[in-house]
Amino acid sequence: DSVTEQSLFSSAGSFRTRREVKSWTLAAQSYLWEDRLIATLGFRHDDYRARITTPGALTDINGKVTEVALPNAQLFSNGVSGLINHDLVMSRWARWDALEGNTKTLGAAFRPLKNQGFIRRMVGEDTAASEFLQGLTFYYNKSDNFNPPATYQTDYFFKPLPKPTGKGQDGGIGFSLFRNKLVVRVNWYENESQNERTGAAGTLLTRLAYSDTTTGLAWASAVQRIRNGISAGRTLNEIISVNGWNTDAVNPVNDPTNQQKIYDLIKLPLNYYSGLSSGATQDSKAKGTELQITYNPLPNWTMKLTGSKQQSTYTNIAPQYEAWLAERLPKWQTNAAPEIPDFIDPTTQRRWSLKNFWTGYGYTGVAQIENTDGNTSAQAYFNNVVASQVALAKALEGARSPLERQYHASFLTNYSFPGGKLKGVSIGGSQRWESRAAIGFYGKVGDPINSPTVINLNDVSRPVYDDGNYFTDLWISYSRKIFNNKIGWKIQLNVNNATEDGRLMPTQVNFDGTPWAFRIIDSRQFILTSTFTF
Numbered sequence: 001d002s003v004t005e006q007s008l009f010s011s012a013g014s015f016r017t018r019r020e021v022k023s024w025t026l027a028a029q030s031y032l033w034e035d036r037l038i039a040t041l042g043f044r045h046d047d048y049r050a051r052i053t054t055p056g057a058l059t060d061i062n063g064k065v066t067e068v069a070l071p072n073a074q075l076f077s078n079g080v081s082g083l084i085n086h087d088l089v090m091s092r093w094a095r096w097d098a099l100e101g102n103t104k105t106l107g108a109a110f111r112p113l114k115n116q117g118f119i120r121r122m123v124g125e126d127t128a129a130s131e132f133l134q135g136l137t138f139y140y141n142k143s144d145n146f147n148p149p150a151t152y153q154t155d156y157f158f159k160p161l162p163k164p165t166g167k168g169q170d171g172g173i174g175f176s177l178f179r180n181k182l183v184v185r186v187n188w189y190e191n192e193s194q195n196e197r198t199g200a201a202g203t204l205l206t207r208l209a210y211s212d213t214t215t216g217l218a219w220a221s222a223v224q225r226i227r228n229g230i231s232a233g234r235t236l237n238e239i240i241s242v243n244g245w246n247t248d249a250v251n252p253v254n255d256p257t258n259q260q261k262i263y264d265l266i267k268l269p270l271n272y273y274s275g276l277s278s279g280a281t282q283d284s285k286a287k288g289t290e291l292q293i294t295y296n297p298l299p300n301w302t303m304k305l306t307g308s309k310q311q312s313t314y315t316n317i318a319p320q321y322e323a324w325l326a327e328r329l330p331k332w333q334t335n336a337a338p339e340i341p342d343f344i345d346p347t348t349q350r351r352w353s354l355k356n357f358w359t360g361y362g363y364t365g366v367a368q369i370e371n372t373d374g375n376t377s378a379q380a381y382f383n384n385v386v387a388s389q390v391a392l393a394k395a396l397e398g399a400r401s402p403l404e405r406q407y408h409a410s411f412l413t414n415y416s417f418p419g420g421k422l423k424g425v426s427i428g429g430s431q432r433w434e435s436r437a438a439i440g441f442y443g444k445v446g447d448p449i450n451s452p453t454v455i456n457l458n459d460v461s462r463p464v465y466d467d468g469n470y471f472t473d474l475w476i477s478y479s480r481k482i483f484n485n486k487i488g489w490k491i492q493l494n495v496n497n498a499t500e501d502g503r504l505m506p507t508q509v510n511f512d513g514t515p516w517a518f519r520i521i522d523s524r525q526f527i528l529t530s531t532f533t534f
Contacts, residue, residue, distance in 0.1 A: 009086045011055045011075065011275065016090050019050040021148050036114045042105040048148035049098040054275030055089045059158040069271035072256050094152065094277075097160050101146025110138045132175050139172040139187070149197055153279035155320040156205065157327075161279055166193040172290075183294045190287040201280035201318040204393060207386045208321055209273055211332050212266055215378040218364035219357045220265035223337040224258055225251040226354070236343060243347050246363070266357075267331045280318040287311055300416040307409040311400050317393045332378065333358045374454045383446060384456045392441070392458040402438035402463040409433045424479045432471040438463035443511020455511045464509045472498045488533035496525040 027042045055075055058067040070088070077083040113119050113133045123129040145166040153161050172187035225246060229239035244250045253262060263270045288310035295303045335357035342353045345362070351369050352362030358379045361369040366381045375381045400406075414428030441458035445451070477492035502523030506515035 009084050009089075011084045011089050014089070015275065015277070016053045017050065017151055018052075019151060020048070022047045034115060036111050038109045040105070040107040042103075044103040045100070046103070046146055046148050047098075047100045049096045050149065050152040051094050051096045052152045052275075052277050053090050053092050054094050054277065055092065056271065056273070056275030057158065057269065058092075058094055059154075060095065061160065063154070063158040065158070065269070068269060069274050071270060072254065072259060075271075075274075089275075097149075097152045097154075099146075099148065099163050101148075101163060101165065103143065103145045105141065105143040107141035108139070110140075111136065112138075128177055131177055131179070135174075135176045137174045139174065139185075140169070141171075142169040143167065147193075147196075151277065153197060153277050155280070156209070156276070156278055156324040158276075161197060161281055161320075162195040164193070164195045164197060164281070166191065166196070168192065181296050185292045187290045187292075188288075189290070191285070193284045195281040196284060197279050197281055200393070201282045202278070204318045204321050204390055205278055205280040205324070207389060208324055208328075210386060211328065211378060211382050212268060213273060215364055215367050215381060216266040216332070216335070216357065217262060218367075219335070219354065219360060219378065220262040221253055222246050222352075222363040223265060223340065223354050224253050224262050226340055227337075228253070228258070236341070240343060240352075241346055265337075266335060278320075280320045281316075282314050282318060283316040284312060284314050286313075300418050301414070303411070303413045305409075305411050307407075309407055310404070311406060312404055313398055313400060314393075314396070315398050317397055318390075321390065332382075374451070374456055380451075380454075384454075388446065388456050388458065391446075392460065395458070395460045402460075402465070405434045405437045405468075407433075407435035426477045426479070427475070429472065429474040432473075434469050436465045436468040439466050439507055439515075440464045440509035440513075441511075442513055458511075464513050466506065470499070474498050486534075490531045490533075492529050492531075494525075494527040494529075496527065497522070498524050500524050 023044055023046045025042065025044045028040070030039045030041075031037075032039065055070040057065045057069045059065050070092070074088065075085060077085055111134070113136060115134065119130055119133050123133065145168070147164045147166065149161070149164060155161065168189065168191035170187055170189035172185060174183070174185035176183045226236065226239055228251065230236070239245055239251075242250060248254050253259070260270055263272070288308060291305075291307045293305040295305075297303075337354050338356075340354045342351070342355065344351050350362050353360045353369070354363065359377050361367050361377050366375045367378050369376050374384050396403075410430060410432040412428070412430040414426060416426040417423055441460055441464060442462040443455040444457050444459040445453075445455055446457040447454065474495045475492060477490055479488065479490040481487070482489045500521060500523055503521050504518040505521050506517070507519050508515065508517035510516050
């Protein structure tokens, strides 16, 4: 069979973007009290603005529409469907989203006992105790941050997202021994972010539109096809008896007039979500402890051990979701075509109900009364794939999430042979470990009264954990001078994840604990590199 394929431009998710950040910075570092106190001070001011091209509605800073979304007559080159008008879509700029903010930092490293005579008199001139006390360092840093966003984003009301800000502080203690062969540092930190723009929060908002884009338009299109047929003098039975009656190939509704009626049915302006660069925010807090130990017993032998414990919590997750839900839910519950009776499609034997959108079925694969996965209506689909994810986020709000890996550790060492037959040879390796994390939760019934057999909520009290992960890397190299010592040459073999044979690692589980999503873990990887230094 001969197949001709063509690459076509789509307006769905295609846009140009422009981002400008103008900054000025003032920084100072001071060495005080004979270098016992090193203080730093920083201030940065950012002026940010960004915009994108869009076929959707153009609005002002308050979300008021100044120009409606492109109708099909302008969006498509033929005025109905097919090729997108590329030049128009990619040059139709939305307004600038402008923000400004300041970042302030203050830090200090304090060695109160450095070069203090009484320390030498008390514990000796050249002793481990003297080295420890004179090198004992206390650290502290504090900051208030403005983080310029990555791109232009609004909520579903076309209003700009609030300014992302944050603050943090960290402190620690460090010392060295054995003439700096052993260096130890312990650090504590705590950070807060307000209105941070995250993919997780944005996904919740994106899913909220499903009741308009996935089920709403499908319902309204079916209703409009039936109404058009009845207006043309056909009965309901005559309309649905034609195979493929609910398609544009048989009953087209993609013309401007029908498209406007479809959007009127779901009570939204024409092409409302088209080209909308939406996002959502959340607040977060993170705190943790970090340990770093470096020990070099010989100049040619290095070791480094690190460990950390972290804990993050999230609050005020996706307030844009709640605002849009309050706006749209009453519309979903009341969108109706009461004049259309329930029927059975004679070709597919699928049962249809279009009288009420929210409880109706038949018009899309994710809203069929015959479905065994619980997606029997627009409302059921919303509860299963949208409300359940929001319920999980809200249930974990303010608490340490079992989805987070709380502990991490690593050890790295490298030894270079200084002479003899193995001169120029180096061998080393590293071992990394991360603690277990939940890859999902067992499920529970969300509505025991109306749907006692439908499990559609995550039971956050029953997480399903993985086993944690280990990673082992090994390497060996050889270095020497070549071409009369004019060029440095190094050849190195790395074996990454040396103990791994390759497998599928579960990353998501069903409500009964069985995996449904996996990540491919490659087997050990061998990398040979040759480097020349001139």
